[in-house]
Amino acid sequence: MKRLVPLLLIVTLALAGCQGWQSALDAHGPAAHTLANMFWIFVAVLGTVWFLTMAALLLALRRRRPVDADPLVTDPGTEKRMTMTISVAIGLTLVTVITFTGLSYAAQKVLYSHKDGALTLLVTGQQWWWEVTYEDEQPSRVFTTANEIHIPVGEPVLIKLEASDVIHSFWIPNLTGKMDAIPGRQNQIQIQADRPGLYRGQCAEFCGLQHAHMGIVVIADTREDFERWRDHQVSSAIAPNDPERQRGMEIFLSRPCIMCHQVRGTDAGGKVAPDLTHVGSRRTIGAGTLTTTRGNIAAWIVDPHGVKPGVNMPTIQLEPDEVQPLASYLEGLK
Amino acid sequence: MKVYLVLPLVAFALAACEREDREYRANPMTAESQEKIALVPLSAGPSGPTEYRSGLGKEYEENAFHISQGQRFYTWFNCNGCHANGGGGSGPALMDDRWIYGGQIENIVQTIREGRPNGMPSFRRKIPDDQIWEIAAYVRSMGRNVPKAAAPGRKDDMSPGPAEQRRPPGQVIDGGQVPPSAQMPQ
Structure with a gap:
């Protein structure tokens, strides 16, 4: 038990x-x-x-055979049953x-x-x-x-x-x-x-x-929810109106980000990495690696190879006070 | 006796691992390498111009991973938009032996980072420094100015000529003419 x-x-x-x-x-x-x-x-x-085979095997193993049975002597009845079974x-x-x-x-x-x-x-x-x-x-x-x-x-x-x-x-x-x-x-x-x-x-x-x-x-x-989502995804990114996110956008547009990423509605037109127009509305970043939160976005930008070694996202030169606005800008791209 | 045979073989095999040593995480603090190159032998004063090459170029040129990354970035960042597959278009050819601004890897890095007159844009702060070095290493491989073992093999796309690895070793002749196609309209 x-x-x-x-x-x-x-x-x-x-x-x-x-x-x-x-x-x-x-x-x-x-x-x-x-x-x-x-x-x-x-x-x-x-x-x-499988169960039938195992049962048959166990039966065969447990059945005792006469020790001095002569294998050359065959019984026609047994032979017939064996042929039938097979x-x-x-x-x-x-x-x-x-x-x-x-x-x-x-x-x-x-x-x-x-x-x-x-x-x-x-x-x-x-x-x-x-x-x-x-x-x-x-x-x-x-x-x-x-x-x-x-x-x-x-x-x-x-x-x-x-x-x-x-x-x-x-x-x-x-x-x-x-x-x-x-x-x-x-x-x-x-x-x-x-x-x-x-x-x-x-x-x-x-x-x-x-x-x-x-x-x-x-x-x-x-269907309605889907259509609402699609209408939103078709639209370009909305320009930020608070100073922090505006600074984040400036940083985004002046750094290597734009070589690969696209944000529709801005000058960033790279085509070789994920489109970030509505990245804040997606559940995950890094293809399901991290959930989309400001902290995770910042971690991903500062050290992509710590999170996902070998990924094509490079480590870029950023000042410490540029990380927060940049992450905040990207998180706000709903 | 056999041990003496096996040991060098193992050593050779292990040495071959260097060919593709992969460094994913470039240190951003040393992001802008401080190479100094001189394009002309002229300088103010009696001594010639100072040059400083740190030897970083060798690390990139002799590493197959860096060169193939450079090959990838070459199309990603649209170098082929002007230089085509190395044969040149509105920009000069890269697979020949003529180098207007010098053909050493440090010169090519500077060309990419600073830009050059008549059309070559500056990619400073647009491409991370280690990627600039990788692209430069790939550009060097187009005229096969890198070791054969490190040069890229066949590409998946259609290619205008033999793979970099199969090209004959090249040479670098500094100087050369800006092609008419790259000159400003007069």
């Missing part, structure tokens, strides 16, 4: 791990449901096979394999069929963050953001996947399976969320030093 308690605890904890904002078994979309169902069918069937086993194996193949095929049909979605996104994997472009028929409504995707609930969203440097893999476990992002070609995958919520994704193809810190957050909202 005493041994059973820790065992039960471990099992409970392991099962609790299935719930959460980044779990393929906590399905919140049609594709993820298909995958989760497949997983449970495979676990059930293969688990049964034939049935082979037959069942064939049926299982064929059923599994059929199931996989059906699941792939579901996973790779694309419905016409109202929304198309272009997601580009980069070392080590995700660039997200919301496409639209009107060019003025196209905008770019990073590391955070907002989608309307219950609607299929088509995601075009590209990569700029090495192979990455886009994976939102709660919503769908993995899809590689490969330089020089475009892959497509569809996601759909059944319920409003927050789903975390992760690069699933080793892509270098900070592969582990290459997260993405998907936020599923109602």
Whole structure:
């Protein structure tokens, strides 16, 4: 009994791990449901096979055989039973394999069929963050953001996947399976969320030093909330009106920040690092590495390599009294 | 006996690690390197102009990581907008042996940091100093003025010629003409 308690605890904890904002078994979309169902069918069937095999093995081990049995003497009855058993086993194996193949095929049909979605996104994997472009028929409504995707609930969203440097893999476990992002070609995958919520994704193809810190957050909202968010994201950054943030903006525009980052509505037009126009409205910075707070932004600017060693954000020359206005400016870019 | 054979091999293998020694965290306090270069042998007074080269350039030139970072920044910061892939456009060519303002790495760093007449902008405080050194090291690799082992291999994009690593070793001839394309309209 005493041994059973820790065992039960471990099992409970392991099962609790299935719930959460980044779990393929906590399905919140049609594709993820298909995958989760497949997983449970495979676990059930293969688990049964395993238990049967183990039971047969134990039986065979425990059954005592006469010590002086002559292996050359065969009994026709036993031989017949053995042939039957093995034939049935082979037959069942064939049926299982064929059923599994059929199931996989059906699941792939579901996973790779694309419905016409109202929304198309272009997601580009980069070392080590995700660039997200919301496409639209009107060019003025196209905008770019990073590391955070907002989608309307219950609607299929088509995601075009590209990569700029090495192979990455886009994976939102709660919503769908993995899809590689490969330089020089475009892959497509569809996601759909059944319920409003927050789903975390992760690069699933080793892509270098900070592969582990290459997260993405998907936020599923109602259609109205989503439209409100999109209208806001399309707009340029609002110029700050308090002196501290104005100073922060001056610092931002006169430092190396502008070589890579873009803030729409200012002169900063770099295209190789995350768009910071509305960085303050995003939940995380550094591709899911830190939550967006003024302190974290300051830490990220002062010592990016302490937070995320090897990241392409350089350490720059800043005076101590310039950090606060700069962080405050960026935090205020809602 | 065998130990004497193995030991140098291990030493050689370990020495090869230096080729890609990665320094991510440049010290911002030493951000602006204090190299002094002279473009002409003239100076006021009897002694020639003072030069100071700290040897920092060697660290960058002989390190494959720094050079490939420079290669990345070269396109990120739009150097190719004027200098193309080294063949030159509205800016002078970088893969040839002629260097208007000197072809040593310290000269190239100064050219990037300070800018030059007729179009080269100054990138002081726009590009962090260590990245300027990395870009300069890459520019040196275009004419293969860096060790073969450290020069970049094949690029992923289309390339106008053989990879830097495959180019014959270059030489540096100081001086040279501003090409007509880079001159101010008269």
